[in-house]
Amino acid sequence: MRTVLLAAGAALCALALPLHAQQQGVTADTITVGAHGPITGPAAYIGLAGRDGMLLAIKEINTAGGINGRKIAAVFEDDGHSPTRALAAVKKLVEQDKVFVVMSVGGSNATVGAVDYMKEKGVPYYVSIASAPQVTWPHAKNLFRGGTTETARYGELYAEFLATYYKAKRIAIMSGREEYPRNEGDATVDKLKTWFQTAPVARVEFNIGDKDFTPQLVEVQKANPDVVAFFGNPAEAAIAMRQAKELGLKQPFFVGSNMVDPALVAAAKGSSEGVMGFSLIPYLPGSKAPDMTKWEAAWKKEYPNAPAGRPNNFDLLAYGDMYVLAEGMKRAGANLTTDSLVKALEGIQDYRVGSVATPRTFSTKHHIGNLTLVPMVVKDGQWEPVQWTSARESDILKRYN
Amino acid sequence: MTTTLALQLAIAGLSVGSIYALVALAIVIPFKASGVLNFGQGEIVTFGAYAALVLTQLALPYPIVLACVVALGAVGGIAIERVLIRPIVKAPEFTLVIATFAIGLLIKGAISVRFGDSPNTIDGPFGGEPIVAAGLRFNPTSLWIFGCTLLVTFAVIAFFRHTRLGKAMRAVSVSPEAAKLMGIRVDRVYRWSWAISTAIGALAGLLVAPLIGINPEIGQLILRGLLGAVIGGFTSIPGAVVGGLAVGLIETFSGVLIGSAFKNLVPFVLLMLLLVFRPYGLFGAADVQRV
Numbered sequence: 299m300r301t302v303l304l305a306a307g308a309a310l311c312a313l314a315l316p317l318h319a320q321q322q323g324v325t326a327d328t329i330t331v332g333a334h335g336p337i338t339g340p341a342a343y344i345g346l347a348g349r350d351g352m353l354l355a356i357k358e359i360n361t362a363g364g365i366n367g368r369k370i371a372a373v374f375e376d377d378g379h380s381p382t383r384a385l386a387a388v389k390k391l392v393e394q395d396k397v398f399v400v401m402s403v404g405g406s407n408a409t410v411g412a413v414d415y416m417k418e419k420g421v422p423y424y425v426s427i428a429s430a431p432q433v434t435w436p437h438a439k440n441l442f443r444g445g446t447t448e449t450a451r452y453g454e455l456y457a458e459f460l461a462t463y464y465k466a467k468r469i470a471i472m473s474g475r476e477e478y479p480r481n482e483g484d485a486t487v488d489k490l491k492t493w494f495q496t497a498p499v500a501r502v503e504f505n506i507g508d509k510d511f512t513p514q515l516v517e518v519q520k521a522n523p524d525v526v527a528f529f530g531n532p533a534e535a536a537i538a539m540r541q542a543k544e545l546g547l548k549q550p551f552f553v554g555s556n557m558v559d560p561a562l563v564a565a566a567k568g569s570s571e572g573v574m575g576f577s578l579i580p581y582l583p584g585s586k587a588p589d590m591t592k593w594e595a596a597w598k599k600e601y602p603n604a605p606a607g608r609p610n611n612f613d614l615l616a617y618g619d620m621y622v623l624a625e626g627m628k629r630a631g632a633n634l635t636t637d638s639l640v641k642a643l644e645g646i647q648d649y650r651v652g653s654v655a656t657p658r659t660f661s662t663k664h665h666i667g668n669l670t671l672v673p674m675v676v677k678d679g680q681w682e683p684v685q686w687t688s689a690r691e692s693d694i695l696k697r698y699n
Numbered sequence: 700m701t702t703t704l705a706l707q708l709a710i711a712g713l714s715v716g717s718i719y720a721l722v723a724l725a726i727v728i729p730f731k732a733s734g735v736l737n738f739g740q741g742e743i744v745t746f747g748a749y750a751a752l753v754l755t756q757l758a759l760p761y762p763i764v765l766a767c768v769v770a771l772g773a774v775g776g777i778a779i780e781r782v783l784i785r786p787i788v789k790a791p792e793f794t795l796v797i798a799t800f801a802i803g804l805l806i807k808g809a810i811s812v813r814f815g816d817s818p819n820t821i822d823g824p825f826g827g828e829p830i831v832a833a834g835l836r837f838n839p840t841s842l843w844i845f846g847c848t849l850l851v852t853f854a855v856i857a858f859f860r861h862t863r864l865g866k867a868m869r870a871v872s873v874s875p876e877a878a879k880l881m882g883i884r885v886d887r888v889y890r891w892s893w894a895i896s897t898a899i900g901a902l903a904g905l906l907v908a909p910l911i912g913i914n915p916e917i918g919q920l921i922l923r924g925l926l927g928a929v930i931g932g933f934t935s936i937p938g939a940v941v942g943g944l945a946v947g948l949i950e951t952f953s954g955v956l957i958g959s960a961f962k963n964l965v966p967f968v969l970l971m972l973l974l975v976f977r978p979y980g981l982f983g984a985a986d987v988q989r990v
Contacts, residue, residue, distance in 0.1 A: 340916045342816035502959055509911045512711040513954025513962055533818040536912050544829045544838045565818035565912045607817025
């Protein structure tokens with residue numbers, strides 16, 4: 299009799315265990331997704347778009363029935379583009395809101411502040427927009443990067459493009475003093491050196507929010523470069539490109555991928571003509587490609603009172619990444635846990651929600667979802683693709699072997 | 700440094716300095732009349748820039764846009780004074796300063812909600828192609844701003860010296876109570892001081908938009924405007940303009956001579972040094988009381 303009771307008790311405990319060990323942020327009918335990004339301050343054009351793109355995808359997914367019978371609920375925190383605020387945001391999301399997964403739709407400057415904490419907590423952290431190397435290198439099991447790519451990859455493509463497309467021997471680099479533009483500048487300098495044995499003829503920095511770039515441009519002018527690579531935000535680029543023209547600099551401008559966006563053309567107008575850069579998405583908002591037109595119509599239906607310049611690239615990146623994350627959760631099955639999600643995401647190969655997004659691929663070795671960028675040029679006030687493909691094999695995946 | 704480069708830098712410094720000077724002017728006027736330091740003035744500049752954007756998108760000619768922006772700025776100032784400042788005008792100075800700060804945040808928030816944070820711009824009245832003369836390159840918009848700054852300065856000086864309202868403002872700034880006893884309507888003086896300063900702030904927004912673009916962060920210019928105002932002596936109209944121009948010149952030259960990393964720092968260091976030797980700025984003077 300005692301043996302029977304013990305066996306019955308053990309069986310009851312075993313049955314009850316899944317209820318008690320239930321995954322944080324997952325209930326019978328809801329999966330809670332946390333997210334952070336800047337919706338105030340100079341980088342709000344990133345976070346507002348990231349938030350809206352993500353929420354549009356969630357609405358569509360929920361309308362289509364959700365994920366394995368569960369609907370997605372979102373909790374969003376403003377990180378103000380600050381690493382300390384990003385850390386506070388993810389702490390709140392993980393410890394108070396008890397979310398299942400956290401998505402970063404903010405820039406590198408803020409996201410780097412959350413990386414160590416998220417690694418320590420082991421909660422899945424899916425980074426859509428930030429390219430800071432810390433997200434994917436050194437490799438961490440629970441950290442993924444989606445639509446954007448790692449800064450090192452930017453460096454490879456930028457250096458190759460500057461050296462082969464522009465055939466530039468003399469390259470000047472202007473970069474902002476914050477995390478993302480500085481990383482872009484450093485990565486480009488590194489690859490120019492290791493792949494093309496060349497160093498920039500001028501490297502100048504500026505503060506985000508500066509209104510006058512004359513001192514930097516004078517230095518650039520003195521160096522007489524073939525091309526000027528500018529890494530910062532559209533607001534600064536617009537002023538710098540206008541002032542360059544005023545100072546008589548005729549050299550072409552190449553810009554970082556965050557500026558390959560209609561916002562740069564809106565801010566710089568004629569000064570942006572001929573500017574080149576790499577896009578993280580196949581079509582930019584405003585493109586007449588049928589899939590893009592359809593997507594924009596859906597976006598505008600959801601946000602009818604959106605301001606000028608929206609939707610932008612970050613709407614699309616976060617939209618595409620929310621679908622990738624949802625696909626991972628779907629593939630993880632009914633028993634959704636951190637481990638099952640990580641395993642499912644690592645099985646994703648060339649997945650994308652449609653032709654408006656670039657395909658994402660993860661593996662057990664690396665979590666860099668996108669290594670593909672499209673070169674573009676401003677022509678008649680519109681960004682248009684440039685016929686150029688990289689001829690070099692990327693170095694960055696080699697470090698994961 | 701060659702003479703041509705020095706002159707080119709001077710042009711750039713005066714160009715950005717004109718922007719700071721206009722903001723400094725808009726800060727000094729209400730302070731001169733009512734003793735209120737308006738920390739929301741940067742957002743009035745932002746408001747002017749967005750008003751110009753909207754009116755330009757309606758394809759209105761530049762002179763009409765200019766007149767409308769100035770009028771909107773003045774009406775906005777009157778509304779702020781009547782609705783938000785007058786009820787608390789007898790509160791401690793610190794409360795008033797915080798209130799103006801809050802007004803600025805409200806304006807900025809409303810602009811962000813309505814227009815988003817994507818940058819934008821408008822064209823200047825004379826196009827964007829630089830004028831080349833004597834080997835120097837001038838942006839016509841910069842010259843326009845510089846000219847407008849001088850015009851506004853002389854107009855404001857004349858206003859304070861030669862008009863009844865201007866004289867009343869000076870009297871109120873010395874002693875509101877005594878001015879009241881002399882028959883001056885102090886409320887009216889406060890109202891018009893706000894109207895004039897916000898009109899200048901909005902005008903600054905319209906003028907600078909082609910040069911620095913339009914986004915909700917334009918209000919950060921207030922830091923440079925304050926710097927210019929303090930250098931000038933804070934109660935001096937010519938001082939505010941000279942201070943603003945000086946900040947622009949110092950930033951530009953220090954960026955080239957010392958390095959771009961220090962260009963935002965040097966004006967503040969020089970301000971501290973200036974205040975050690977001239978605590979009331981270049982044009983300010985200590986209050987003298989008859990005993």
